Amino acid sequence: MTSLAFPCRASPLTPASISPPVPSPCIKIRRSRRAAPHRRLIAARSSSSPRTVAMAAAAAAAAPVISPKENLPPSLTSTSEPPPLFDGTTRLYVAYHCPYAQRAWIARNYKGLQDKIKIIGIDLADRPAWYKEKVYPQNKVPSLEHNNEVKGESLDLVKYIDSNFDGPALLPDDSAKKQFAEELLVYTDESNKALYSSITSKGDVAEETVAALDKIEAALGKFSDGPFFLGQFSLVDIAYVPFIERFQIFFSGIKNYDITKDRPNIQKFIEEVNKIDAYTQTKLDPQFLLEHTKKRLGIE
Numbered sequence: 001m002t003s004l005a006f007p008c009r010a011s012p013l014t015p016a017s018i019s020p021p022v023p024s025p026c027i028k029i030r031r032s033r034r035a036a037p038h039r040r041l042i043a044a045r046s047s048s049s050p051r052t053v054a055m056a057a058a059a060a061a062a063a064p065v066i067s068p069k070e071n072l073p074p075s076l077t078s079t080s081e082p083p084p085l086f087d088g089t090t091r092l093y094v095a096y097h098c099p100y101a102q103r104a105w106i107a108r109n110y111k112g113l114q115d116k117i118k119i120i121g122i123d124l125a126d127r128p129a130w131y132k133e134k135v136y137p138q139n140k141v142p143s144l145e146h147n148n149e150v151k152g153e154s155l156d157l158v159k160y161i162d163s164n165f166d167g168p169a170l171l172p173d174d175s176a177k178k179q180f181a182e183e184l185l186v187y188t189d190e191s192n193k194a195l196y197s198s199i200t201s202k203g204d205v206a207e208e209t210v211a212a213l214d215k216i217e218a219a220l221g222k223f224s225d226g227p228f229f230l231g232q233f234s235l236v237d238i239a240y241v242p243f244i245e246r247f248q249i250f251f252s253g254i255k256n257y258d259i260t261k262d263r264p265n266i267q268k269f270i271e272e273v274n275k276i277d278a279y280t281q282t283k284l285d286p287q288f289l290l291e292h293t294k295k296r297l298g299i300e
């Protein structure tokens, strides 16, 4: 399923050439927009009206926290030397455009582990031989080098990062929520498959796709204490968001179909998750993702 849903194999467009994540027009726009409340706050301070200052402060407080885009290294290619493996450094191997790798990357960011887990970009189109030979025999991303071992599989890694590192917990204590989390994690591959089938086929959006989107919509409505799958942000959101992000772009750009139409929970989820810096730091230019996928599917 994984390679069926998002075959991030060698391709002239595999964004080795664009890693680290491109400072895309979209990212630039978002950053400057988010900086605006702070500028307004400074302006208000100099105007010295307490009411204006209070309003500007409230606006700034309500604005999503945004930190500068992390300075990530370029992807390693077939001619790159390996990092000094098993030297005690914890490394997360990713391809910057891979939705599976994005899951582990978001988890690392959300837990504030930027200084503890080093991101290593791998160019999947021109993969270094040592990656398979010395790091991860499965030759896929993501993988995590930690405590002299290398582990893989994105959902396992998200859980592993949550359990083995400091930082905010990615699962609530509530047992009903935990159980629902497991059900939703099991469902990710199936829903991705149901959605992807309509992207690759000609004609209208398939019934199974609509059913999968409706199921996600219903799941997002199960807990009322927040806009996320378990109410508050959790590893379930991390599992789904790279795919929801891509499907929104692909359905709109390829099928002229808005996945949020009549699905207010998905709409709200997308709005709210885009306020989470740990996630937005990992996003690529939507236009790039769309063009990459269209080219791969042979769609003009």
Ligand SMILES: N[C@@H](CCC(=O)N[C@@H](CS)C(=O)NCC(=O)O)C(=O)O
Residues within 6 Å of the ligand: 002, 003, 006, 007, 008, 009, 095, 097, 098, 099, 100, 101, 124, 139, 140, 141, 142, 152, 153, 154, 155
């Ligand atoms: N089940 C794996 C899937 C990982 C996966 O398919 N990654 C792709 C990149 S998006 C990959 O490494 N593909 C390389 C290949 O298949 O050769 C996970 O969840 O981590």
